[in-house]
Amino acid sequence: MILTDTHTHLYYEQDAIKRAGLIQRCRKNGIDRLFLPNVDAASVAQVYDLVNVHPDMCFPMLGLHPCSVKEGWKDELAIIRESKQQHKIYAIGEIGIDLYWDKTTLGIQVQAFKQQIAWAKELKLPIVIHCRDAFNEVFEVLEQEQDENLRGIFHCFTGNAEQAQKVISLGFYLGIGGVVTYKNAGLDKILPSIDLSHIVLETDSPYLTPVPHRGKPNESSYLIYIAQKVAEVYQTDIQTVATITTANSKQIFGV
Template sequence: MIITDTHTHLYSESFDEDRIDMIQRALDSGVTRLFVPAIDSTYTNAMLKLEKDYPENVFLMMGLHPTHVKENYLDELSHIKEQLAAHKFYAVGEIGIDLYWDKTTLGIQQDAFRQQIQLAKQYRLPIVIHCRDAFDEVFEVLEQEKSDDLFGVFHCFTGSLEQAHQAISYKMKLGIGGVATFKNGKIDQFLNQIDLNHIVLETDAPYLAPKPFRGKRNESSYILKVVEKLSDIYQVSEEIIADVTTQNSKDVFGI
């Protein structure tokens, strides 16, 4: 059983003391495909080292996280352009809009989001979307940018059934992780109305650990709890959940 974690911050400082052991626990658990999103330029070297150390398992994205869109965001976008021109990446991400922490940066977040979508189209790459308290704003940009070459993953999907269908209409897979195991997560109440072909698995490690680890540091091996939950929701075997979601990840990322 091959399991794909489509969103794991393996370079996070949270793993500095046991990164090698943490990654080995994932590999030993069958989580052998690890897709690593970018945050900003300060993490690029650490990401490249991970890829060098685990060339068969680690697949990198390049992008500017919306909470890191600051006054210098144009410099960050220049860094992204340089990296995309120089190195193989499998997505532009994670990108999007986050209005939970700071609403005053909406304008530059929207600009950074649009510019990075256009880069993804240029390189024929998927996008991986971060959306927090900003569904309307994200959908507005996607509506403006929709085209045959716009596709990707709606990371950490926490919206309604209607919003799920809207995301899918823009050729986005839904990234499902620990939230599906939460009592108040809500998405578990309608996920079985979404075809499994629209779902990919993720942890967002070190964040959003699933039950029974909620509140603790998340890691990629814990994705097994998400597989278990989706097996219950869809009433199919864990092997089918793993197989279908891994194939979905291959359809998105091309590997």
């Protein structure tokens, strides 16, 4: 069984011994593929450091997180764009719009989002979208930019059934994480109406820790709990979930 964590910030852990433990627990639970999004120019080196140590299981993505789109964002983007030449990358991400923390930056968030979508099209790469309190704003951009080269993952999907179908209609996959294990989140009611061929699994570690470890820092090895819950929701076995969602990730990332 091979599980794929399509979105993890495992590189945040800088202690070599603790990080080795995180990787070891992943391998023990069959999580053998980790896709790493940076969040700003400074975190690019952290992503690459982990990729260099574990090239067989760690795959880099590059982008400017919407919460990092502030004064000087164009300079940040230039640095990130230049750094992509150091490694093969597998997606542009995470990118998008976040209106939870700061609504005043919406204009420049949209500019940065569109510029990075253009990069992805130029490089023929998928995008990985961060969307918080901004579904309509994100979807407006996606509809404007829609063409045969626009594809990717709607990271940390927590929307309703109608929103899920809109995402799928544009050819995007739904990133399902720890929220699916939360009792009142409602994702377990929505997913049965969505075929497994449209979802991928993720942890977003160290955030959004699944039950039974909710309240503690998340880690990629906990993807096993997300996969188990998804299997329960779809009334199937974890092997089937692993096979289909990993195949979906290979379809998206090309690896």
